[in-house]
Amino acid sequence: MSTSKLSHADAAEQFIKDEPRTNWHDETLWFVRQKRDKAAHGLPEWEQLREWASQIKDHTLSNLDNYLLEFERNANTNGVTIHWATDGADHNRIIFDIIQKNNIQKIVKSKSMLTEECGLNEFLHAKGIETVDTDLGERIVQLRHEAPSHIVLPAIHLKKQDVSDTFHEHLHTEKGNNDPQYLTEAARQHLREKFIESELAITGVNFAIAETGGFVVCTNEGNADMGAHAAKIHIACMGFEKMIPKAEHLSVFLRLLARSATGQPITTYSSHFHKPREGQEMHIVIVDNGRSRQLGRADFRNSLKCIRCAACFNTCPVYRRSGGHSYHTAVAGPIGSILNPNIDMRANADLPFASTLCGSCSNVCPVKIDIHDQLWKWRQVLVSEGFVDTTKKVGLKGMAFVLARPGLYRFAGKAGRAMMRMFPWLLNNKLNPWYKQREMPAPPKESFRDWYIKNKQQ
Amino acid sequence: MKVGLFIPCYIDQFYPQVGIATLQLLEKLGCNVSFPLNQTCCGQPMANSGFAALSKNCDKNFVANFRGFDYIVGPSGSCVLHLKEHLHDEQHPGEAEHIRKHVYELTEFLVDVLKVEKIDASFPYKVGLHNSCHGQRGLHLSSMSERMLPAFSKPQQLLSMVKGLQLTLPVRSDECCGFGGTFCVFEEAVSVKMGKDRITEHSANEVEYITGGDVSCLMHLEGILKRNGSNVKTIHIAEILNSHA
Numbered sequence: 001m002s003t004s005k006l007s008h009a010d011a012a013e014q015f016i017k018d019e020p021r022t023n024w025h026d027e028t029l030w031f032v033r034q035k036r037d038k039a040a041h042g043l044p045e046w047e048q049l050r051e052w053a054s055q056i057k058d059h060t061l062s063n064l065d066n067y068l069l070e071f072e073r074n075a076n077t078n079g080v081t082i083h084w085a086t087d088g089a090d091h092n093r094i095i096f097d098i099i100q101k102n103n104i105q106k107i108v109k110s111k112s113m114l115t116e117e118c119g120l121n122e123f124l125h126a127k128g129i130e131t132v133d134t135d136l137g138e139r140i141v142q143l144r145h146e147a148p149s150h151i152v153l154p155a156i157h158l159k160k161q162d163v164s165d166t167f168h169e170h171l172h173t174e175k176g177n178n179d180p181q182y183l184t185e186a187a188r189q190h191l192r193e194k195f196i197e198s199e200l201a202i203t204g205v206n207f208a209i210a211e212t213g214g215f216v217v218c219t220n221e222g223n224a225d226m227g228a229h230a231a232k233i234h235i236a237c238m239g240f241e242k243m244i245p246k247a248e249h250l251s252v253f254l255r256l257l258a259r260s261a262t263g264q265p266i267t268t269y270s271s272h273f274h275k276p277r278e279g280q281e282m283h284i285v286i287v288d289n290g291r292s293r294q295l296g297r298a299d300f301r302n303s304l305k306c307i308r309c310a311a312c313f314n315t316c317p318v319y320r321r322s323g324g325h326s327y328h329t330a331v332a333g334p335i336g337s338i339l340n341p342n343i344d345m346r347a348n349a350d351l352p353f354a355s356t357l358c359g360s361c362s363n364v365c366p367v368k369i370d371i372h373d374q375l376w377k378w379r380q381v382l383v384s385e386g387f388v389d390t391t392k393k394v395g396l397k398g399m400a401f402v403l404a405r406p407g408l409y410r411f412a413g414k415a416g417r418a419m420m421r422m423f424p425w426l427l428n429n430k431l432n433p434w435y436k437q438r439e440m441p442a443p444p445k446e447s448f449r450d451w452y453i454k455n456k457q458q
Numbered sequence: 459m460k461v462g463l464f465i466p467c468y469i470d471q472f473y474p475q476v477g478i479a480t481l482q483l484l485e486k487l488g489c490n491v492s493f494p495l496n497q498t499c500c501g502q503p504m505a506n507s508g509f510a511a512l513s514k515n516c517d518k519n520f521v522a523n524f525r526g527f528d529y530i531v532g533p534s535g536s537c538v539l540h541l542k543e544h545l546h547d548e549q550h551p552g553e554a555e556h557i558r559k560h561v562y563e564l565t566e567f568l569v570d571v572l573k574v575e576k577i578d579a580s581f582p583y584k585v586g587l588h589n590s591c592h593g594q595r596g597l598h599l600s601s602m603s604e605r606m607l608p609a610f611s612k613p614q615q616l617l618s619m620v621k622g623l624q625l626t627l628p629v630r631s632d633e634c635c636g637f638g639g640t641f642c643v644f645e646e647a648v649s650v651k652m653g654k655d656r657i658t659e660h661s662a663n664e665v666e667y668i669t670g671g672d673v674s675c676l677m678h679l680e681g682i683l684k685r686n687g688s689n690v691k692t693i694h695i696a697e698i699l700n701s702h703a
Contacts, residue, residue: 013647022651030630037603044608094562315604317634321651354637354645356652357506359595363604388508392644396509403504404469404515406496413471433646438653438681441472448470448477452493456481 005328005347008354012322013081025157026320032153035263036364043259052252055303059294060243067210067243072295073186074213078275085287088118095235096121097198098128102281106197110217111135111139112204113355114237114287115149116330117343118200131202132194134223136187143170148233149324151331152261153308157323161348189225195353201227205238205284205308207253211246215284217265218257223281234276235283241304244263253307256366294342295328298375303338305367311430312361312371318354327351334361338374341382349387350377410449417443461489462524464532464608467499469673470639476673479700480533486700487572491531507638509542510513514538518547525553529571530561533696534637535593535671538563538593544596563597564696565671569612570593574619581701582622586615586665586692588656588679589632590672599671603632613671614694620698628659637678653682660690 006014016022040046060067072082085091093113107124109115109131121131121142133142137154141147143166148154152321155163160178173186203224215236217224220239229233244253258264276282295301313319313333324332329340329348337351352375361371382388395450402412419426419442428435446454461484465477474482477493484491484507500520501513507565521539524530532538541561547554593599600611619623636642636652643649657679668690669678676692683690 009645009647010647016647016651019651026655040606043606119653128485315635316653318645318648320582321655353508353641354636354648356591356636356641356649357529358591358634358638360591360602360604360632360634363595363602376506379506380510383508384511392507392640393509396504396507396512396640400504400509400512400516403499403501404496406519409467409498413467417471425496433643434681436646437650437685438678440681440682441677446474448465448474449493449495451474451478453495456493 004088006326007152007350008092008322008328011326011328012318012354015073015320015323015326021159024159025323028151028156029314029320032262033311033364034262036079036311036314037263039259039263039265041256049252052368052426053256053307054305056244056252060245061241061301061304064240064295068240069247070207070210071213073213073241076213078213080213080275080282083283083285085285085289087289089289090445091118091237091285091289092120095237096124096127096129097216098233098283099124099237102179102200103128103384104126104200104233106194106195107131107200107202108134108198108218108227108231109202110204111138111154111229112202112237113148113202113330116148116204117289117290118237118287120237124159132191132198134191134194134221134227135219135346136184136221139187139191140295141167142168147325147330149332150310150313151308151333152313157325182243185277189324194232196227198227198231200235202235202237203228203243205236206257207244208238208284209244209247209250212245212274214272216250216254217244217273217333217390218254218269220262220264222269227274228271231279232279233283234273235285236273237285237287240286240288241306245265250449257307257309257427260311260364260366277388280378287374290343297342300338300342300358301372302369303335303371306335306339307367311364311366315360315364316355317360318356323352327354334371334375335369338371338378341373341378345382345385346387349382352382410447413447417447421445459489460526460528461491462527462530463491463493464490464497464500464524464530464537465493465675466532466537468535469533470675472677473673476533476694476696479694479696480531481698483564483700484531485651486578487568487574489572497523497615500531500537500540502537503639505540505544509547513544513619517545518549521541521547521550521554521557526558527549528560529565530557530562530569531567533694534673535563535590535597535599536674538597539592548597554567561616563593563599563671564591565616566588566597566599568699574616576617577616577699579619579699579701580621581698583666584624584626584664584690585617585669586626586628586660587617587631588628588660588667588670588675589613590670590675591632593633593671594632600632603630616699617669617695623698624697626660626663628636628656628663628667630659635675635679637675639674641680649678650682653678657682657690659687661688665690669695669698670694
């Protein structure tokens with residue numbers, strides 16, 4: 001990630017300038033959160049399921065080396081080739097090697113936030129190889145040369161007319177026709193061609209099962225199946241935290257995932273892959289890319305429990321009003337704000353501060369990640385590592401100095417209030433971010449302590 | 459019962475009426491309350507901004523002021539939560555632990571410790587309740603819309619004892635107002651947008667007042683209301699519970 005990108009605060013300010021669009025973004029995602037609530041309330045055992053999911057993931061992370069090796073053994077027995085990638089570059093190189101070796105021209109890809117994290121599309125594009133994203137939302141943002149703004153709803157920042165304009169430009173649909181059915185049909189026809197032509201399909205992995213060496217991909221459009229079934233090579237890319245020990249654990253996660261993500265009882269297609277069909281090659285790329293470092297950070301390791309449902313995005317009042325692109329990372333939202341500082345602390349030092357620590361994210365999390373507590377802890381790490389604005393540092397140091405000295409605190413308070421009364425322009429100006437859209441509180445003549453001494457102390 | 463009155467720094471300086479209402483209310487309910495004169499701040503502004511290391515001396519000062527009380531009560535959920543989670547003093551670990559375990563937000567103290575069943579107060583207005591996040595999700599002052607648990611609300615329980623008060627809740631009854639400590643200045647645009655949206659929901663209920671257990675949230679909402687020339691006022695829950703019958 002480049003450091004020249006706008007900070008979250010600046011990008012959010014740009015986003016909010018279009019207030020009707022911000023309201024629409026907020027309301028759309030809140031609607032998804034409400035659907036999630038309804039689905040969760042429909043299950044009396046909801047909190048129990050969260051607890052089970054959390055415990056299974058905790059257990060898996062504590063025994064990850066064994067489960068990964070068990071998975072590799074079983075997958076190999078099934079005829080699947082396993083590749084280990086230390087980082088994004090390694091991941092991309094492994095995929096490029098397979099492409100080159102087989103002289104592949106046509107590639108379809110189903111949604112995978114890991115390939116976004118590794119910058120696979122850009123990497124292959126630079127090598128002259130085009131991949132076609134087949135998830136509808138992903139395809140829309142791909143045509144617009146944008147990044148997904150949400151991990152489950154990648155084009156949620158766009159309205160119907162934006163999609164219509166994009167399709168008119170790239171798929172030659174009728175100009176100004178915003179009918180969702182018409183636009184979806186156009187996308188369907190376009191993608192059918194791509195599926196039929198494809199020689200290689202790349203998919204993500206939602207769950208990898210150590211016991212069987214199989215893996216599960218969840219999509220609502222069936223596009224992962226279409227790609228994987230048509231192509232002669234299937235490459236599945238997974239972060240190593242996607243492991244679960246046994247097939248029976250799937251029931252817990254499949255019940256939680258769709259309900260948390262969209263309020264559906266289950267994802268439309270939960271595709272189970274075990275072995276290549278006859279004549280097909282199947283590869284799984286298992287990626288670290290900083291995950292082992294996060295696993296080693298006691299305060300942050302359980303962020304690796306994440307199943308990428310995005311419930312924390314939909315509930316986050318900051319995300320809903322700032323849009324996914326303001327987080328300038330592949331995984332946005334609250335969970336991204338605790339995962340990304342691990343990948344690049346300097347570039348993502350603003351993200352743990354893009355939160356009011358309201359705690360709603362931790363409450364909706366189906367695997368019970370203590371997201372808001374980790375945001376707080378990341379702030380401590382970032383400050384102690386020196387990734388903090390000098391103005392903020394000076395200001396807070398001064399504040400701490402005054403507040404630790406009762407006499408000085410009282411003097412400063414009294415003087416400050418007097419100044420505010422006599423020279424209100426000192427604070428009521430555009431250098432004060434509070435004052436930009438808010439009035440300052442009216443400074444009273446007497447503090448509570450003054451009143452107490454006068455009225456209560458004998 | 460010896461109660462130490464904890465009045466957070468910005469309430470002391472800008473909202474003394476909230477401190478007065480809290481004190482008078484606790485006294486009316488029979489508590490022996492004193493206000494340690496050398497208190498300043500709980501240290502939360504530094505800690506939430508990533509400078510927890512800088513709040514050590516605030517912690518020390520807090521422990522020096524509040525050791526020896528049976529309970530410590532403050533009219534601010536977020537400051538109380540910070541103390542409960544983070545107050546430490548290397549020289550007085552026992553006292554710090556006692557404080558962490560005996561510091562209460564006002565409404566939680568009234569409901570859980572004093573077990574108040576009757577309040578002699580009257581406030582004949584239409585009031586919207588703002589559930590502050592740290593009180594609600596951190597201190598469990600009320601049930602949360604995300605969790606599948608039975609509904610309850612300590613502030614609502616108390617407000618229902620006030621004569622003439624007509625209580626309303628906004629549609630998204632536990633969404634954050636956007637104050638968030640230093641978030642309100644470093645993420646000014648999002649902060650204000652969140653505040654505006656809270657106000658829009660309360661305004662739809664035609665409230666005359668917005669109340670809550672955290673002055674910080676109310677200060678933020680008040681700033682936006684005033685800037686926009688609204689007639690809606692903000693008032694801390696202690697002021698309502700202490701209003702004359």
